[in-house]
Amino acid sequence: MTAPNAVFLKDYAPPSHRVHHLSLTFELGENETRLHTCFRVTPDAPAGRQAGPLCLHGRGLQLERILVDGSAPPATAMNHDEHGLTLTGLDGPGHTIEVTTVLRPRDNTALQGLYRSGGLFCTQCEPEGFRHMTYFPDRPDVMTRYTTTIIADSRRYPVLLANGNRTGAGTLEDGRHWVTWHDPHPKPSYLFAMVAGDLSVHQDTHVTPSGRRIGLQVYTEPRNAGRTGHAVEALQRAMRWDEEAYGLEYDLDCYMIVAVDDFNMGAMENKGLNIFNAACVLADPRTATDDDLETVEAVVAHEYFHNWTGNRVTLRDWFQLSLKEGLTVFREQQFCAETGSPALTRIRDARNLRALQFPEDSGPMAHPVRPGSYLDVSNFYTATVYDKGAEVIRMLHTRLGDAGFRAGVQLYLRRHDGRAATCEDFRGALEDATGTPLTDMATWYEQAGTPVLRVRGRHDPVRRCYHLLLSQFTPATPGQSRKQPLPIPVRLGLMDPGGQLLPLRMDGEAAPAGCERVITLHAEHQQITFMDIAEPPVPSLLRRFSAPVALDFPYTREQLALLLGSDDDPFVRWDAAQQLTLDAIIQALDHGGTPPLPTTLTQAVERVLAGYRDDPAFVAETLALPSEDYIAEQRACVEVEAIHGAREHLRHAMGSHFAAWWCDIHTDCAGSHAGVPRQRAAALRRLGHLALAYRVAAGAAGVEAALRQYHETDNMTDRLVALALLADADEELARQPLLTFYRRWGDDPLLVDKWLRIQATAQAGDGLHRVQRLMRHPAFDMGNPNRVRSVLGAFSQENPLHFHRVDGAGHAFVAERVMELDALNPLIAARLVLPLTRWDRFDADRAASMSRQLERIGNRPKLSKELHEIVAKGLAA
C-alpha cells in the first residue's frame, strides 16, 4: 500500500485570502453540466507580510477555462496537481477569478459533489464535496456570500433550488429556464447545495416570536407526495423548541427540505436547503413504523438545530467537527427528551453510546472527540465525534446548570456569528458567560478511550458513615499509551436496604443537602465519606448516566434487584436490569449448560411486569436482553456461538417462565390502539412486541402468534416485527410471508430496504447464502447506499452468527464486496470494512481469517484514501 498524506491539527494555517462573494451558474445537461464560478479574493496576510499562494482545491475536474482578472494566468503563476490549483502573485488590492468546469453527474457514483439521484440533480458537499465541482478554497474557514443561478430544461427540471432566498427567474428561448438564489449569510463551501428536478412540494408556515412568517417546503419526487406531513410537523416543533430553549430564531424567508433516494448518510444541513435521505424524512401514514416516526423527528430537528450550531457559527477546520456535531446531537437529545420521554431518551442515549461508541473507543479506530490527524476526514463522522462529543457537552451542561449553559451557548453564538470557531472558542464563551473555569475539560477532547470508573464502598457501623473510594483508569489506545485523569462527574445517591434514598451529608458539612449529589472525580483516586449512615447502603451511581464511562462496582444480585425495584432514576433501574440479565448470560457462558433463572432475577422481573401499563416503553427497554455485541464487549475473547447460545437460552427461559405474562401483554399491547395518543400507542406496541419476541423464543405457540400477527394486523410496525421474528425463528415458515410482503410492498423503496434488512439479519438457516441470494435480487443495487446498508451493512454489523461463521466465508464475502464498492463509493466501502478491523477480539481462526481479508483488501493496487485509512489502522492493531 502506498500511504496517502496525513493532515495534522497542529499544522493549521489560516487562509491566505478572503473571498468576498461567489457566484455560481450551473448549466445542467443530461450528460454534461457546465459550472461557471466567479469570485473575488483579497490577500489576508498579517501587516507587513506577503500573502502566500492561493490554493484552490479541485479533485478529478475537467477545467475548461480559468481567468484571473479577465485573462488566462501565465503558466508560471499556476501550478496544477491532483489536489487542485495553486495561484501565485495574487497580492495587491483584489483579484477576480473565473472558472468553468465540465461535470458528468451521471458518472458520479461516489455521491459527493454534483450527482444524479433518480431523475434529480443534487449535491453533497460536506466535508469536501465542493472540490468535486469546481476549483475553490474548499475549507470551512473560508466563508462568503453565494449567488447561485441554475439553468435547466424546464420540462424535466421545473423546480430549481439553491441556498438562501429566490431572487429571480426567467425562461430562455431554447426551452430552458433559470432561477437565481441569493444567500445573505456568509457560509463555507461545505454548506452549499443545489437541487433540480420534477418535484412535488408540501408547503406550510412557521411564525417566529418576532413575527416573521417563514415558508416551510418539503420537496419530494411526485410518487412520494403525501408522505411529508410528519416531517413538516417535526420541523415546526423543532423551530418552536429552539426559540424557547435557546432563544434562537430562523434567519431566512424559507426553509426547504428535499428527499432523495441515493444518499451517503442520513441528512445534510445545507443552509436553508437541507437534503435528506428519503428514509429520514418520508413517513407514509399507512406504512411508517413507530421507529420511522421517531427517526424522522430526530433527524429533522438535528438538521434544523445546525442552522445555528454549525451554520451561523461554523468550524475553523475539520478537526473541530464535534464543535458542531457533538453540540447539535446534545441539542437533539434535549429536544427529544423534552418533547417525548426524558427517561427513555436518556436510556437510549446510553445504550447507543455503549453499543457503538465504546467499541470504537477500544478498537483500532479509537480517536479523541477532537482528533489530531486524519487521512480522510470522511472517516471521522463517528460515534466518538457525534455521541461521545454530545456527552462531553452534557458534562459541561451538568457543571454549569441549564441557565448557565444556555447563557454560554448564546454568548458563543453572538461572539462568533458569521465566523468559523474552535472547540476552545466554545469553552471560552461558556467560561466567560458563567465565570466558571472549564480548562480541565480539554482532556475530554484530546484523549481517546473509555474511562473505567471503579467505585468501592465501605460502611463503618461505629462511626455510622459510608466511605466511597472512586478511581479511574483509561486503557491505552493507538498512539496514546499514557492517559491523564479526566474530570468525571458522578451523580450519585445512597439507598437504604428498604429502598429509600438517604439524605446526603458529607464529612464536614453541617446539614444534608438532598438525596442526590454530583461529585466530580478529578484525580486518579478520591475518597468521600457520607455521615449518618446507619446500615450498609446500596450506592446508586452514575445517575442519568452522568458521564460516558464504564462503571465497575461489585453489586450483588440482591443489590441490583433493589435498585431495579426502588430507585427513582430510570437509567440506574434500566442498567440494574441489564446487569442482572448479563449476569445470568455470563453464568451460562462460564459454566455451560442451561442453568435455571436466578430467583433474584425472576422476582425482580415479576415486579417490573406488574407495573407494565404505567410505563410500557420503560418496561420494554428494561426487559430487553443485552445484545450479542454488548455481551461480546464484556468478554476477553468473543465466543461467537457460545454467546449466541447463552443469550438464546436466557430468551427461552424468560419466555417460558413468564409465558402467561407475555401472552397477556402481547394481547393487550400489540395492535393499533385507535384514539390513543401516538407516543402512548407506540410505547404499548413496543412492549407488545417484546412480549411476542419472548413468546416466539418459548416455542411453537409463539411462532403461531407471530404468524397471526403478521396476517391480521392493520399497521406496519406490528407487521414488520412479526416478519422479523418469523425470519429469525424459521426460514421455511417465513418464506411465504416474505414473498407476500414483497408482492404487496415491492414498489416502496423504504419498505424494500426493511424487507432486505430482515433477511440479512435473520438467524435461521444459512445466513450467508441468503445474503448472496439477496444481492442477486432485482431490488438490490450496489449504487444505492440504503440498499448496501440494508443487506451488506446489516449482515456484517448485526448478524454476528453468520458473518463470523468459522470457515471465514462471511468475512471473504464481505471483503470482496468492499473491494467492489471501493471503485463505486469509497465512503460506503470504508464503513463496510469496519467490522473486519476488530479481528483481535476473536479466537485464533477467526482473527486469522479477518486479518487475511484485510490484507487482501490492503494489497489492492488502487485503494481509495478513505478505505486505505481504515484498512491500515485495522492491520496495525
Ligand code: B3K
Ligand atoms: N453534517 C452532516 C454529515 C455529513 C457527513 C459527510 N460524510 C449531517 C449531520 O450531522 O447533520
Ligand code: ZN
Ligand atoms: Zn449533524
